[in-house]
Ligand SMILES: Nc1nc2c(c(=O)[nH]1)N(C=O)[C@@H](CNc1ccc(C(=O)N[C@@H](CCC(=O)O)C(=O)O)cc1)CN2
Ligand SMILES: Nc1nc2c(ncn2[C@@H]2O[C@H](COP(=O)(O)OP(=O)(O)OP(=O)(O)O)[C@@H](O)[C@H]2O)c(=O)[nH]1
């Protein structure tokens with residue numbers, strides 16, 4: 001057991017920046033600050049009020065480290081619920097590390113990953129789903145993902161789970177009373193009515209699960225492979241979508257060799273794009289290796305943009321691409337619409353459900369391509385202000401709770417003993433309480449916070 005209960009960490013990214021923050025939390029946070037900060041206006045940081053700041057200098061044994069601004073938060077009104085001191089210094093790796101070391105030499109210890117938020121959880125500031133939303137906020141790459149994470153941080157999922165949980169506890173209590181004191185004057189259980197109520201709880205849990213796949217796409221982005229035979233304009237499209245010269249474009253067939261990847265936001269949607277080598281048979285082992293990578297990318301992708309050259313007839317290599325894309329989520333993109341069109345569109349229409357004609361040169365059709373992607377993944381109907389299940393842990397917990405609720409319903413319908421019904425409902429409650437962390441094992445809690453970075 002660690003005896004030092006005051007933690008410190010660098011809260012900002014370790015790099016060069018305008019300012020950087022070292023954060024201290026715990027009962028000795030103010031004492032630690034007293035030892036390393038000298039502020040002309042506040043000789044004792046520990047006598048500052050909560051939510052106030054002061055200008056000063058940070059010192060260690062060797063002397064002054066930097067000029068800083070110190071912000072004081074007093075328990076319980078802080079992120080962690082404990083006394084917190086934030087030291088804002090100049091944003092350099094050396095200075096940040098030296099101030100952190102000074103904190104540790106003055107009564108703090110290094111924080112573990114996620115320990116600040118874990119303390120907020122232990123102090124009851126957040127439930128586990130809200131803590132998880134903090135990481136999702138940090139990792140959000142687009143508007144929808146950030147909004148959904150903030151909704152969860154505000155407790156939308158927590159409240160929903162809590163509501164269902166309360167109802168189930170009520171039913172379980174009623175059943176238990178009925179089972180234990182059948183001869184007493186307890187309102188009789190109407191199995192049909194209870195079955196109906198359980199059905200409603202089950203439906204709520206089912207609705208939560210329904211948005212999981214779309215939410216995952218919004219959070220993590222869609223893995224998109226841009227493929228096609230050489231010279232159809234894959235790299236040109238890649239550059240157009242990323243907005244800069246990410247890939248080399250040349251009139252030479254076989255220009256792209258490696259997989260070139262980048263992440264872009266198209267409106268609300270994050271695409272994890274991969275530009276690939278043109279698919280054709282080649283005697284050049286290096287080019288062939290690139291083609292193999294392209295093939296592998298097709299297998300991995302959630303969406304394939306299969307490019308064709310509208311200004312050329314279909315070739316054997318085009319057919320290879322068509323074969324590879326069968327039974328996959330594909331948009332056929334017929335490029336170079338600015339050139340006289342000779343491509344057999346009939347064949348393309350027969351081979352692909354979704355076909356978009358564009359010119360990567362003149363940008364014609366690119367907007368339609370984007371809209372098609374949003375439409376294909378049902379991202380347009382995504383409601384980021386609704387409660388939703390945001391990760392595997394939550395999905396599993398809700399699924400297990402739902403399973404128990406459905407079993408309870410089934411048991412009622414079959415006229416199986418109230419004992420069995422009651423056990424199922426109690427199991428469902430257990431799963432829900434583990435989700436919010438009200439009744440979670442140390443392992444579950446540690447697992448959640450192990451996903452955090454140090455300083456959060
Ligand atoms: N400087 C700074 N910026 C930050 C944070 C921080 O800790 N420090 N945050 C985190 O890393 C986030 C903000 N989160 C916070 C959450 C709660 C409280 C807080 O003081 N809560 C009190 C008072 C609430 C109230 O007045 O209603 C409380 O919960 O009792 C502070 C920051 C993002 N920006
Ligand atoms: N006219 C016209 N030319 C285009 C268009 N898109 C790309 N090109 C040209 O087509 C040639 C090949 O483009 P790239 O983007 O390098 O083609 P690629 O598919 O990446 O080729 P590889 O990497 O060799 O497989 C270049 O000269 C581009 O300028 C278009 O929409 N219209």
Ligand SMILES: [Mg+2]
Nearest residue numbers: 234235255256
């Ligand atoms: Mg290329």
